[in-house]
Amino acid sequence: MKLTSLIPTAAAFIAAFALQTLSAAPADLDARVKEYTVTGRSLVEMAQTKKVDLADVRKKVDRLVEIASGLAKDYEAKFPAGKKLIDTVIAAVPEMKGLSFHEIESEWHDMKHFEKPGNNPGLDLKAEENEHFTDPIHAIIHPLLVLKAAETHEKSPGAEPLKQIKEEMEEGLEQVEKMHVALSK
Numbered sequence: 001m002k003l004t005s006l007i008p009t010a011a012a013f014i015a016a017f018a019l020q021t022l023s024a025a026p027a028d029l030d031a032r033v034k035e036y037t038v039t040g041r042s043l044v045e046m047a048q049t050k051k052v053d054l055a056d057v058r059k060k061v062d063r064l065v066e067i068a069s070g071l072a073k074d075y076e077a078k079f080p081a082g083k084k085l086i087d088t089v090i091a092a093v094p095e096m097k098g099l100s101f102h103e104i105e106s107e108w109h110d111m112k113h114f115e116k117p118g119n120n121p122g123l124d125l126k127a128e129e130n131e132h133f134t135d136p137i138h139a140i141i142h143p144l145l146v147l148k149a150a151e152t153h154e155k156s157p158g159a160e161p162l163k164q165i166k167e168e169m170e171e172g173l174e175q176v177e178k179m180h181v182a183l184s185k
Contacts, residue, residue, distance in 0.1 A: 029074070033180045036067045036139075040173045043146055047165035057150040057165075064143040064172070065093055071179055072136035078183060082133040085114070085121035089137040093144070101148035101164070108141050135178045142172030 039060050046052045069090050076083045089108065096104050107113045111134075114121050123130045149164035 029071075029180065029183055032067050032071060033176055036064055036071075036176050037173060039064055039067075040143070040169050040176075043143075043169045044166050044173075047162045047169075050162060052150050052153050052162070052165065054150050054154045057147060061143045061147040065140055068136070068139035068143070068172075068176065069093070071176065071183070072140060074183055075136040075179055079133070081123060081130075082121075082136070085123060085125075085133055086136055088114075088119075088121060089140055093140065096141070096144050097147070099148075101145060101152065104141065104144055104148060109138065109145065132178070132182065135175045135182070139172055139175040139179060142168045142175065146172070 043057065043060055046057065072086045072090060076086045092108065092113075096108060099107070111125055113119055114125060123133060125131075125133070145168040146165050149161040149168060153161035153165070
């Protein structure tokens with residue numbers, strides 16, 4: 001077979017592969033968002049039924065953070081102005097796991113970390129046009145808050161940590177849905 005006869009075949013293969021890759025991206029996005037949603041809802045259900053299994057919560061939160069981090073990387077690719085913010089939060093996940101609920105909430109959810117000298121993410125996070133950059137980071141942070149509430153519930157069962165598990169996970173689910181819409185456009 002001559003090289004010239006292989007070129008059209010190779011070009012057709014490359015075109016077909018590119019088309020398949022481009023058409024697979026939305027399905028992959030949808031699958032990841034669905035997995036985050038199903039997993040997140042199962043945590044809400046744990047809180048509602050008052051049957052919180054800490055080992056299961058840890059496993060599910062790890063998966064949620066993994067999914068949300070991947071979605072956040074997709075988000076920064078589409079909206080590169082948020083790269084420093086998103087990368088900083090992803091890199092801080094191990095540190096956050098060692099913080100208390102209130103420390104995570106103050107430093108990361110309320111973004112006080114970024115108000116400290118040297119921690120500016122390159123965005124005015126109070127500007128309305130930059131508000132959407134909080135969606136990917138909160139999709140990561142809210143499951144970590146769920147974990148902290150579940151740990152509190154394990155030590156001292158009560159209505160407040162159950163309420164926190166439910167509310168924090170529901171907020172995470174809202175953030176992922178907003179990201180899904182933005183990434184689908």
